[in-house]
Amino acid sequence: MHPDELQQYLREVQILLARSSVYAEDGETHEEIPALVLPAPEHAGTLRLQLDALHPADIAYILEALPLEERRYVWDLVKAERDGEILLEVSDAVRESLIETMAPHELKAAAETLDADELADLAPDLPPEIIRDVFQSLSSDEREQLRAAMSYPEDSVGALMDFDLVTVREDVTLEVVLRYLRRFDELPDHTDKLFVIDREEHLVGILTLESLLISDPEKLVSEVMRREPKVSFAPGDDASDAAQAFERYDLVSAPVVDRDNKVIGRLTVADVVDFIREASEAEILSHAGLREEEDVFAPVWDSVKNRWAWLAVNLVTAFVASRVIGAFEGSIERLVALAALMPIVAGIGGNSGNQTITMIVRAIAVGQIEESATKRLLKKELGVALFNGVIWGGLLGVLAWWLYSSASLGLVMTAAMTLNLLLAACAGVLIPMLRQRFGGDPAVGGSVMITALTDSGGFFIFLGLATLFLL
Amino acid sequence: MHPDELQQYLREVQILLARSSVYAEDGETHEEIPALVLPAPEHAGTLRLQLDALHPADIAYILEALPLEERRYVWDLVKAERDGEILLEVSDAVRESLIETMAPHELKAAAETLDADELADLAPDLPPEIIRDVFQSLSSDEREQLRAAMSYPEDSVGALMDFDLVTVREDVTLEVVLRYLRRFDELPDHTDKLFVIDREEHLVGILTLESLLISDPEKLVSEVMRREPKVSFAPGDDASDAAQAFERYDLVSAPVVDRDNKVIGRLTVADVVDFIREASEAEILSHAGLREEEDVFAPVWDSVKNRWAWLAVNLVTAFVASRVIGAFEGSIERLVALAALMPIVAGIGGNSGNQTITMIVRAIAVGQIEESATKRLLKKELGVALFNGVIWGGLLGVLAWWLYSSASLGLVMTAAMTLNLLLAACAGVLIPMLRQRFGGDPAVGGSVMITALTDSGGFFIFLGLATLFLL
Numbered sequence: 047m048h049p050d051e052l053q054q055y056l057r058e059v060q061i062l063l064a065r066s067s068v069y070a071e072d073g074e075t076h077e078e079i080p081a082l083v084l085p086a087p088e089h090a091g092t093l094r095l096q097l098d099a100l101h102p103a104d105i106a107y108i109l110e111a112l113p114l115e116e117r118r119y120v121w122d123l124v125k126a127e128r129d130g131e132i133l134l135e136v137s138d139a140v141r142e143s144l145i146e147t148m149a150p151h152e153l154k155a156a157a158e159t160l161d162a163d164e165l166a167d168l169a170p171d172l173p174p175e176i177i178r179d180v181f182q183s184l185s186s187d188e189r190e191q192l193r194a195a196m197s198y199p200e201d202s203v204g205a206l207m208d209f210d211l212v213t214v215r216e217d218v219t220l221e222v223v224l225r226y227l228r229r230f231d232e233l234p235d236h237t238d239k240l241f242v243i244d245r246e247e248h249l250v251g252i253l254t255l256e257s258l259l260i261s262d263p264e265k266l267v268s269e270v271m272r273r274e275p276k277v278s279f280a281p282g283d284d285a286s287d288a289a290q291a292f293e294r295y296d297l298v299s300a301p302v303v304d305r306d307n308k309v310i311g312r313l314t315v316a317d318v319v320d321f322i323r324e325a326s327e328a329e330i331l332s333h334a335g336l337r338e339e340e341d342v343f344a345p346v347w348d349s350v351k352n353r354w355a356w357l358a359v360n361l362v363t364a365f366v367a368s369r370v371i372g373a374f375e376g377s378i379e380r381l382v383a384l385a386a387l388m389p390i391v392a393g394i395g396g397n398s399g400n401q402t403i404t405m406i407v408r409a410i411a412v413g414q415i416e417e418s419a420t421k422r423l424l425k426k427e428l429g430v431a432l433f434n435g436v437i438w439g440g441l442l443g444v445l446a447w448w449l450y451s452s453a454s455l456g457l458v459m460t461a462a463m464t465l466n467l468l469l470a471a472c473a474g475v476l477i478p479m480l481r482q483r484f485g486g487d488p489a490v491g492g493s494v495m496i497t498a499l500t501d502s503g504g505f506f507i508f509l510g511l512a513t514l515f516l517l
Numbered sequence: 518m519h520p521d522e523l524q525q526y527l528r529e530v531q532i533l534l535a536r537s538s539v540y541a542e543d544g545e546t547h548e549e550i551p552a553l554v555l556p557a558p559e560h561a562g563t564l565r566l567q568l569d570a571l572h573p574a575d576i577a578y579i580l581e582a583l584p585l586e587e588r589r590y591v592w593d594l595v596k597a598e599r600d601g602e603i604l605l606e607v608s609d610a611v612r613e614s615l616i617e618t619m620a621p622h623e624l625k626a627a628a629e630t631l632d633a634d635e636l637a638d639l640a641p642d643l644p645p646e647i648i649r650d651v652f653q654s655l656s657s658d659e660r661e662q663l664r665a666a667m668s669y670p671e672d673s674v675g676a677l678m679d680f681d682l683v684t685v686r687e688d689v690t691l692e693v694v695l696r697y698l699r700r701f702d703e704l705p706d707h708t709d710k711l712f713v714i715d716r717e718e719h720l721v722g723i724l725t726l727e728s729l730l731i732s733d734p735e736k737l738v739s740e741v742m743r744r745e746p747k748v749s750f751a752p753g754d755d756a757s758d759a760a761q762a763f764e765r766y767d768l769v770s771a772p773v774v775d776r777d778n779k780v781i782g783r784l785t786v787a788d789v790v791d792f793i794r795e796a797s798e799a800e801i802l803s804h805a806g807l808r809e810e811e812d813v814f815a816p817v818w819d820s821v822k823n824r825w826a827w828l829a830v831n832l833v834t835a836f837v838a839s840r841v842i843g844a845f846e847g848s849i850e851r852l853v854a855l856a857a858l859m860p861i862v863a864g865i866g867g868n869s870g871n872q873t874i875t876m877i878v879r880a881i882a883v884g885q886i887e888e889s890a891t892k893r894l895l896k897k898e899l900g901v902a903l904f905n906g907v908i909w910g911g912l913l914g915v916l917a918w919w920l921y922s923s924a925s926l927g928l929v930m931t932a933a934m935t936l937n938l939l940l941a942a943c944a945g946v947l948i949p950m951l952r953q954r955f956g957g958d959p960a961v962g963g964s965v966m967i968t969a970l971t972d973s974g975g976f977f978i979f980l981g982l983a984t985l986f987l988l
Contacts, residue, residue, distance in 0.1 A: 228730070296711070329877065339879075342880045353872050368861050379853045394831055430820045441592070
C-alpha cells in the first residue's frame, strides 16, 4: 500500500476515533474535531492502542464508517480476542465484508469467545465447518442452548433471548440472597430482577433488586417477591409483541418460560432496543424498495442486487400505465393538452393514496384498528378525498381552463382529480385491511400497489373522461 | 344514547380489554378472543372495575383504538386520579381529544398527580390558566424543575430527563448505603445506579446496584464506585445522540449534569425507547407527507389539515412537470408515442433516486458518512445508475422499438432512461450531503425534491432528445 494512502486513511480513522465515543467525560458532544497529529505508517501501534481503549460498539461504528480497504486495515489492527464481540455489533452487510477477510482459525477463535445466544446470532454468517468445530468445543449445556437459540425463527422472542439468569429459592431470607450475590464477580447485564424458582426450576415469582434492597433482610424471599410476574414470554412469541410489552410496561428484563413454566432464558431491554431500531429501519428501507440495509461502501454489484427487485416491479407497473395511455393515443393526438395534464392527476392521486395507506398500516401495526372499523374508516377517508378533490381539483381545473382557454377541459380535470382521489382513498383503506384479514403483512408492497393503481387509474379516468366529453 | 349503540361499543371495549394486556400470566399471547358476555348498559360498573385493574398504558391503548364517542364514554369511566398518568401515555392526537372533554377542575386535578418532568410533557396541551393554577400549587423545588424542564427544546436531553435521583456520598461504607436504601418505600423506576456526589452536589462517580450487591459491605463507596461515569449528558444535548449512546452502550440510566458538573437529572432507557419509537414513526409518516401522527378516528377536517401541506407542494411540482411537457406539445403532436412513454422515464428515475437518497440519509443519520466520502459515494451511485440505465433502459428501448417499430425511438428511450438515472443518482447523493454541509436536516423533504427533479428532468430529457433526433 502506498504510504500516502495509509496516511490518508489513518487520518480518517483519527477523525472517527475523535467522534466515536459519543460523549466525552465532560458530558459535551465532540462537535469540533481536535487538531490531528497524522501518525506515520510505523505508528500503527499507536492506533492499535487507541482502538484497544474503545468500547466494541465504538469500534463497530468506525468499521462501518470506513471504506472497504481502510476497514480491512483497521480490522487487522483490532485484537483477535475482541473480534467476536465486534462482529456482533456491526451491521449484517459490514459483518459479511469482515468475515470474508478472516482465516478459518481466526473465525473459530472469535466464535469461541461468545455466549451461546451470541453465537446463534453470528452463526448464519459463518461457514458451516466453523460452526461444526465451535459446536464440538462447547459444554453440553451450551450446546443445548445454542441448539435452542438457533431453532427459533428470526423475529421470535427465542432468537432475542439470552441465558444469563440469576435464580433464587423462595424459602431463604433476603440476607442469604445478598450473601449469595456477593459471591458473584459480576451480575449479568441488565439484571434488575432475580427469578425465583422451585426445585423443578418452575418460575414461582420475581424478586426485583429494588425490593431486595429496600426490604428488611430478615424477610423471606417468598414474602417479598411478586408471585405473578407481570410479564413473561414464551420463546415462540413474536418479538414485536414483546417489544410492545417492553415499551408499554417500561421493562428492563423479563423471563422467558417454556410450556411447563420452567425458566429457560431472559429478554433484556438492550435486545429489545436493537430489535425496535432494526425493525423500523427495515420499514423505512422497504418504503424505498431497498431489500436490506446496505453497506454504503459496498461494491456497485452488491447495491445493484439489493435494489433490482423494486426497479423491476416499478418497470412493470410503469409499463402498464404506459399502455393505458397508449390506448388513448388517438385522443391525445387530437387534444395534446391532455398529455401535459395527465401526470398531475396521476401524481396527486398517488401521493394522497400513500398518505392514507401509511396511516392505516401504522394503526394496524400498533393494534389500533379492528376489522369492524373498516366501514367507518372508509367513510372518513372518502370524505377527506372528496374535500381535497373539490378544493385542489377545482384549483387545477381553473388553471387548466386559464392555460388552454377551455372551461370544459377544466371541468374534466376537476372531475378526474376527484375520482382518482376517491379511488386512492378506497385502495388506501382496503388494501391493508384485506391483507390483514387474509393473514398477510399489511405493510409489504402496499405503496407500490397503490401507486400502480392511481397511475393507471388516473390516466384512464382522465383520458377516458376527456374522450367522452371533449372530443 | 341508544342502548344498542352502548351495547355495541361495550362489546368493542370488551374485545380490546381481552387484547389489551399483551401477555397473560401464562406467557401466551391472546390470539383468540374469549367468548364475550355482553354487559347490559347498567353493567358499566363491571367495565369500570375491569379498567381499574389495568396498567395505564393498557388503558391508553384501548382509548386510542376506540372511535371518538366510545372513547369519551370509556374515558368518563376511568378513575379521576388516574387521568394524569393515562394522558401521558396516549398519543398527542388522542390526548387532544380527551382534554377537550374535561372540565378545568378535572384537568387541574389530573395535572396535580404528576411529577414536574411529566407535567412538562403535558403542558403544551393544557390551557394556560390550568398551568398557572397548577404552578401555584407546586413546591418551590418542583417549580424550579418544571421551569427547567419546560425550557428545553423538544428533542433535547433536558426535555426527556426526570428528576428522580438517588444520590450518595463517597466517604460512607456500602453497609451505610444499604441501610439508607432500606428507608425508601420504593426506588425510582429504572434505578440501576446511584449517583455519588460531593458536598456541592458535583457528580464524582457512579455506584451501580451491581457493585453495591457484589462487593464487600465494609468497603467505602469511593473504593467501589466508577470514578469516570462512562456516559453523562448535558440537558442541551441532542436527544437522538443520547439515544445512540444508550443503544451503543446498552444503558439503563445515565446522569444529566449542568456546566458545573452538578447532577440535575437522569435519563432512563424507558424515555429513550419512547423517543426512538416516536422518532422513527415521525420519519415514516413524513415520508408519506403526514405532518404528524394522526388519530385514525379524527374528524375529516383534522385529517385534511394534517395532510394538506404535502399535497400543496406536490401540486406545485406536478404543475412544473406539466409545464415542461407543455413546452414540447408540438413534438408530442407529431409523435404521440412520446406521451405514452414519457411517464416510464420519469417514474423509474424517481424510484431509483429515492433508493439512493434513503440510503444516504440513513447513513448520515447514524454518522457513517463524512463529507470527504462524497466523491466516492457519487462514483459508486453513478456506477449503479449507469448499470441500471443500460440494462433496464435497454430492455425498455427494445420494448419501445417493438411497440412502435422504430429503432431510433428505442435508442432515445434507452438514452433518456440512462441520463435520468444518472441525474437521480447525483441528486440522491448531493441533496443530503449539501444539506448536511449547510447545517440543514438531510432528511426533510428530500424525497419530494428528488421526485420533482426526476419528473421534470425525465420529461425534459426524453422529450428533448426525441425532438432533437426523431423529428
